[in-house]
Amino acid sequence: MSVLNDLAATIAERAKADPESSWTAKLLAKGPEKCAEKFGEEAIEAVIEAVKGDREKLTYEAADVLYHLLVMLEARDVALDDVLAELARRQGLSGVAEKAARPTS
Numbered sequence: 146m147s148v149l150n151d152l153a154a155t156i157a158e159r160a161k162a163d164p165e166s167s168w169t170a171k172l173l174a175k176g177p178e179k180c181a182e183k184f185g186e187e188a189i190e191a192v193i194e195a196v197k198g199d200r201e202k203l204t205y206e207a208a209d210v211l212y213h214l215l216v217m218l219e220a221r222d223v224a225l226d227d228v229l230a231e232l233a234r235r236q237g238l239s240g241v242a243e244k245a246a247r248p249t250s
């Protein structure tokens with residue numbers, strides 16, 4: 146299992162835990178909108194470090210982004226394995242074919 150799979154499993158466990166017992170449980174208890182907002186904040190922090198070019202801080206912020214992405218997916222009951230399967234599917238496609246296969250909104 147990868148670090149990401151392990152982390153997703155821990156986050157899924159925290160979804161059933163007492164909100165007072167962990168940061169993840171507390172964030173999930175606030176609902177999917179709050180989880181999405183937090184992910185957006187962390188993504189912006191990573192963007193800022195990418196623009197500045199600070200590799201050490203970008204690495205730290207990227208870890209925050211991945212953690213908060215997994216929390217947001219958990220909040221909307223989307224499995225990491227489904228996201229990874231979508232990425233794997235795209236490996237066999239050109240960029241143009243991938244764009245054509247996107248779900249319509």
Ligand SMILES: N=c1c2ncn([C@@H]3O[C@H](COP(=O)(O)OP(=O)(O)OP(=O)(O)O)[C@@H](O)[C@H]3O)c2ncn1[C@@H]1O[C@H](COP(=O)(O)O)[C@@H](O)[C@H]1O
Binds near residue numbers: 159170
């Ligand atoms: N990877 C992480 C991780 N990355 C970031 N964070 C937390 O995310 C929070 C985000 O930081 P902020 O400064 O934005 O948060 P804040 O200012 O405290 O919050 P706000 O009130 O401003 O929203 C911090 O409290 C971090 O501790 C994480 N918390 C947990 N994990 C992983 O999740 C596992 C379970 O953690 P618990 O839920 O704490 O048991 C841990 O073992 C880790 O592997």
